[in-house]
Amino acid sequence: MYSLSFAFLFILISVCNTVPTKSSNGCGYDACNLGDPNKLNVHIVPHTHDDVGWLKTVDQYYYGARNNIQHAGVQYILDSVMHSLEENPDRRFMYVEIAFFWRWWNEQTDEMRNKVKQFVNEGRLEFISGGWCMNDEASTHYNSIIDQFSLGAEFLRDQFGECARPKIGWQIDPFGHSREHASILAQMGFDGLFFGRADYEDITQRSKTKNMELIWKASANLDRQSWLLTGVLPNGYSAPGSFCFDLFCDDQPIMDDPHLHDYNVPERVKAFLDAAHNEANQYSTNHIIMTMGSDFQYESANQWFKNMDKLMKYVNAQQTNGSNVNVFYSTPSCYLYALNKANHSWTSKTDDFFPYAHHPHGFWTGYFTSRAALKGYERRSNNVLQVTRQLNAFAKTNLRNSTFPLSEAMGLVQHHDAVSGTEKQEVAFDYAQRLADGIDSAVDVINRAYSKLLPLDEKIPPKAPQFLCQLTNISECLPIEGKNQFTLTLWNPTVHTISQHIHVPVTKKYSIRDSTGHVISADLIPISEPTKNIPGRKSFATNQLVFKVILPALGFNTYYFELKTDNEDISITHNEECILQNEYLRVDFDDQGNLLKIKNFKKNIVVPFTSQGFYWYSSFPGNNSQSEFQASGAYIFRPNSSDPQPVSDKRTITCIKGEIVQKAVIVFNKWTSQEISLYDDSKGVEVEWTVGPIPICDKVGKEIILRYDTDIGNQGKFYTDSNGREVLERIRDYRPTWNYTKVEDVSGNYYPVNSRIWIKEPNRQFTVLTDRSEGGSSIHDGSIELMLHRRTLYDDALGVGEPINETAYDQGLVVRGKHFLIIESPSSSALYHRVASQRLYMRPLATYSLPQLSYADYSETYRQTWSALVKDLPLNIHLLTFEQLDTNQYLIRIEHYFELNEDTTYSNSVTFDLQKLFQTHGIINGIVELTLAGNMPVNDMQRLEWITIDKESSKMDKPKMMSVNDLNIVLNPMQIRTFRVTVE
């Protein structure tokens, strides 16, 4: 019911898809007021900031429900803004969050829709950013950032055409800004980015030196393609001083009838002129922007506009008395365009805006980890979504509408109070429910796709459906328990043949046939005590089958499980020395469970560990009354001491050795454990950590890290990725662009780790890959720490109004995740961490089925292996998006996922023939290369030209137009190319 309904909505949108042509009056930059070159031009930018979930769920915000929690109703905002725009053609408004706009649009009459289209065509309503949400930048993955922008962009293009294409990034609320994100915006064709939050010291210096606006060189690989004019807004994103006219504000309205009491025009005009001059002192051109709005404002837009109309009238009237202030309605695009025309040379920067602190003790580094389970679920959901899209595309099932619920949920969850973990608990549940519902819809698509791909005779669809076992991470898959036979089908979403180790929890013993019918070897490994004790686990399985599979690129294998009786040989020891070893690696533990060292045989590198394990920081229990009483909470990480405590004095170790896997199960205490596994052919070590329930009966909040202490002499430097792609160098207690005042030893050095963190010295590099976003750092030389899970007892007074205190089954939430450790030389590390990280986030999708068929019957009826490719694509290529848009139309994103100069082989440009992706589809007969969001041909892109103070120009050559006559594609390091392809 639920998924069908969403499908209906999406169809509704498509039916109404009448793209208006661009107004002759001009929209976009053509519609801009560029002010008076001889005056101080004040761009009044009316806006609302509408979180797609935070204290309330996105739908509660939309409807204005549960206003006792927070007064906010987006339906009314959009209703009332449209009316205010209608009342006065001078007025302008911008809107950002398409998740809300889409809900509203679905409810509107044709009359209202036409009215809104007119506003858009006349530049009176401008979509800025135009993503499904205003995404978080710290804990998001680039795949999902691009998707969420594309989802909004597609809606806008379909409903409004070119006039609605967003050209400006508007990240006013996110708590720190990633370089990759800026690069993505640039690749989407954006001309600029504005945000509201930056480190308080950074802002102080920038405002003093009039460098609040700058050119951000947002990629170390993409050169001018990634440059983005970036502005730090003057008042966060609020109105200056006393000029908030929203119904939530108490600022004085313009009382301009001199016959009534309290007439206040002169004093209000003076205050405005003062505010304008004050702001002009901090900015470098004779244009300034005033953001007139804030969270969920404009519910009664008239109050804003009526007073702004008056204010602007009276302020401009002062020009006759010699005032040089010229104020007018504008938009961020128009303000940016005015900056562009101001003939100014800009400073530039190449680092990012992490971490963000609003005062000396207020480092917003807790949310890098907050709600670690949601962060993990979000990453896995993307995996399901991408596989579902691939299956829909390769099976040509034309069920794009049914993938929409998961796309939409993923779009929402990218929000800066969603995956960030800074929403209220009830709202976090709602996000999780949306992902779950979306996955349910996706499973329908997966089944429809496999119904075409699996049967040898397409007319006989399978009787038994494919289903997911989403709890295999806690060794639970109830539907298969006790069954005599079942199948496991694994879809490999990468463009490379991969080898993978699979865990299947079982209550009985099974032999496993691969896709050719051969029985393959498997280890029957006991399920660990910490796993069996996880609250809520319902499974009776006590063992898991661990086996290796080789999966074809962009294809699937099916494995057939049938009961058997014979035993495998598994060696198990307790609290003895333990050595895990294969031909590449050796991992040593002592009999106390301490990880001693990891050795890379091929490179002859050893990394000894002085210690490795779980520690906890005590959360600062402040009342937030002053900055020194800042509490640690959902946003803020503020430890009470710079020295974290080990979670236990002792640990136990169980050493298990099979043919396929060797693992050490190390239990630290009742609520922390790790399973360190080495697979037969693996070049890395897997660490599966389990944390929780974090005890708080001592009334102390705890923030749990997993720390790896080595002897690597990294000299204060460490490296963290940006949204899963490019990696930035971090230097302890240092900021590249300002004199950093060290106050918080630990939290001031935390950075987002979306996929990897490493330390290195000339010959050794120790890299940790993560399966989700975590906060991480190197607080001491040789050390890498990653924060895994947090449970605090105090709110950090930044709005959410709750401590981050996740519970389930009446106790603290248990979270489980994985690290992947790579010990390599610096020059060879990239090859391993790039490939492994890509495979960690885009894993094979396991679906199970219960066919009531013997293997013989099964293998006669169903295809057991299939690949879309005849041959793997080059190793440094990743298929980021493969989506069926329409019967014969596909959206493809291909990326080179190595950086320049990090690998001698794979850091080079690569060429391949796009037709190879369409072996199973037919001949490509149409191709258009698009900007990254997929909403415009790259050849139509005309980004504004900016000049640095070094006289560098941002101008680039036009890209070569693609043609079906030459489908060879060149990809440079870190380049992503986007295509719309039609096939015969």
Added chain:
Amino acid sequence: MYSLSFAFLFILISVCNTVPTKSSNGCGYDACNLGDPNKLNVHIVPHTHDDVGWLKTVDQYYYGARNNIQHAGVQYILDSVMHSLEENPDRRFMYVEIAFFWRWWNEQTDEMRNKVKQFVNEGRLEFISGGWCMNDEASTHYNSIIDQFSLGAEFLRDQFGECARPKIGWQIDPFGHSREHASILAQMGFDGLFFGRADYEDITQRSKTKNMELIWKASANLDRQSWLLTGVLPNGYSAPGSFCFDLFCDDQPIMDDPHLHDYNVPERVKAFLDAAHNEANQYSTNHIIMTMGSDFQYESANQWFKNMDKLMKYVNAQQTNGSNVNVFYSTPSCYLYALNKANHSWTSKTDDFFPYAHHPHGFWTGYFTSRAALKGYERRSNNVLQVTRQLNAFAKTNLRNSTFPLSEAMGLVQHHDAVSGTEKQEVAFDYAQRLADGIDSAVDVINRAYSKLLPLDEKIPPKAPQFLCQLTNISECLPIEGKNQFTLTLWNPTVHTISQHIHVPVTKKYSIRDSTGHVISADLIPISEPTKNIPGRKSFATNQLVFKVILPALGFNTYYFELKTDNEDISITHNEECILQNEYLRVDFDDQGNLLKIKNFKKNIVVPFTSQGFYWYSSFPGNNSQSEFQASGAYIFRPNSSDPQPVSDKRTITCIKGEIVQKAVIVFNKWTSQEISLYDDSKGVEVEWTVGPIPICDKVGKEIILRYDTDIGNQGKFYTDSNGREVLERIRDYRPTWNYTKVEDVSGNYYPVNSRIWIKEPNRQFTVLTDRSEGGSSIHDGSIELMLHRRTLYDDALGVGEPINETAYDQGLVVRGKHFLIIESPSSSALYHRVASQRLYMRPLATYSLPQLSYADYSETYRQTWSALVKDLPLNIHLLTFEQLDTNQYLIRIEHYFELNEDTTYSNSVTFDLQKLFQTHGIINGIVELTLAGNMPVNDMQRLEWITIDKESSKMDKPKMMSVNDLNIVLNPMQIRTFRVTVE
């Protein structure tokens, strides 16, 4: 500046006066949806309740300024309602307070005005009540009630014509309801009245017996002319249960998209049906009303209407499932019309709805006295206003616009949180300022009028202006101090020649020439110590001249003062026995200052006083957490004990005897005193009381009464007036229409005293007249007490958020006022109290001037006496209104101010020739009799017919049409007739 501006505004209105014709689609009752006779019809009545001042000033409320005090902005309410009405023609709205609507209308474009006119003509916007404010009913005087309704009615008639004529009274918030007020509404042609507040016991009984709606027989004199269908609303004036959709409310919106989370249509529909059935159980027809709105709601009207649209759609959709509930947008008029068509017979009542209690300890009887100084100032301001209108009319100065500021201020001050004394202190100051500004404008008119009336040669206007001395009540008139000569001109606003005693504070000695040049006798009386000690008094005057004047009806005399040196003989004793005596009365005091008795020589009646003087009730200091902890505050009078304490053990008496006046100055303590005066020819005794600063250093709130304890055996009965007109019998601890539960001995027996209170036995009646509204009662037989002044330390938790703690000059406010005591037989009392009370509220207006002329020159240059009448009108006639509308057009209200059977002579009908009022104007050549508000010819009035359960019909004969051929007017007891007259 100020007065000119207002004049401008008024002219603006007149210029734009294009009366639209009635829409052919019908407005008013013709536009009503009468529902389905076979269903339960729910009239949804969207409304806002907009106090014209309370916690903020009227202009702050209008603009939405100082929202930190209370979020409210009426400009936005009206803006947003108009937009919502435009969006859906089914929607309806009502508006009440023209003080706000007028402000808004002045700011609108023609386009918006035409839109609003269309709404009015189509019945989508209905003006209900349509007064300048929603006036208080307890402390208001009938003259000002009529004026405030007329001010609103005139605006509506001029701007919108007949479709906008209010037909329903809407007193939803006032705290008790007066019978006179209902009678006034009936005389204005209203068909009904709704209110929200009635005694909790009354409501309990009425809702049980389905008598929430009834016929109020609102006059003991006017029969069916005063009958008014009156309804007590079901939820005060709020929406039922969880159906407040305003932005101030947290009730759940209708979430009707099943694809979004929290879909709630079924539960919301069920809750609404439950609310409708629950309400239907308390009302007698198959029509019920739901008031959808509250204080300052609809600032974002869309939120209300959008949800009501949905709710109504889904509720009515249930009819297909057998629901009998039929819900639709309506107005109070349409609901009333549906009641009228419901073929129902109604119970009736003849008493009033005072006092109002919302719980056993919550008697809203404190506000009968709260802000006694403002209550006095309001009454005096009306005096100035009426005189100014008369002067403008008789001098034909055509300055009606300049009287508007005072009319407008008076209109505002009638508000139920203005003259009631229940506003915040700052707001009370604003009201006072408005009255003061209005009086300043009025003085301009007075001067322009006298410029025509005074000079013998009209071409030579006076050089010296007339000015008021508004502080003569504290014996201060700074401009005349020390002057060699000055004039005093007294305008008599009554239609009778009157004798009056005048006090002029002086620093020197003067002889006084009357209008014929004769020197008249005067007493030079020392100004009392309590007066001289009043904080803020700036005068150096130590004496006052007291003299008697005889003033012509509707005319003036001028008295010329010039320095003299000889002395008068005044006898003064201290703390000795004191007897004041003239040919009618004798007043005895002992040497302790106790009033012993008053004797009426002519009637040979003696009333001995067992005690007389000031007492105080201790204000209950509750925290309002429960009803038993109800504090005494601005609204509530709740004494801590039923026995008030005397303010002092001892008192001093100074006995002063002159030729004109004899007086006893009795000082109780530093903050209470009285001057009891008997004038040479007076038939009553004047008591001038002075109270304050009330001490609160003991942390005890105090409520001061002046109590007169006699031996009159009144057997629990006493009599109080209703808004200065008809008098109602009150019985201690009793209510005429329900079984009264006695809980509060004192405050439950308090009633508003607007002008008089009496007790009587067969041969004696003791009447006390007041100069302003006060709370009063007879708590014990023989006793009359009047509450004069209050100072409390606790807020009574009814919204105002402040105790009533008036201060001036850094101490408690001092208030001074007058009582007038009449000792008569019951049968002869009316003659005295009716005449005296009328003269007390409509006194001669004293204006001073400083001509630099000798008496000889003055008398040659200026007219010193003038009257509009050749002969006095009959004694039982009062000229309520005499106002120049236009060059040759006048508005006149004439009243008979005696009740039936209270006087053998004057309780009869009276006839007189209207032409007699126009001696100085010319011949009446046009006359239309109007309804009381002046907005409709009485012959056009068609009130709805109602039937009582005794089968009495409210239907009346059409009044006789007036004609210039017969200008004789008959007035029956308590009848007021209103005319628009044109003269040649």
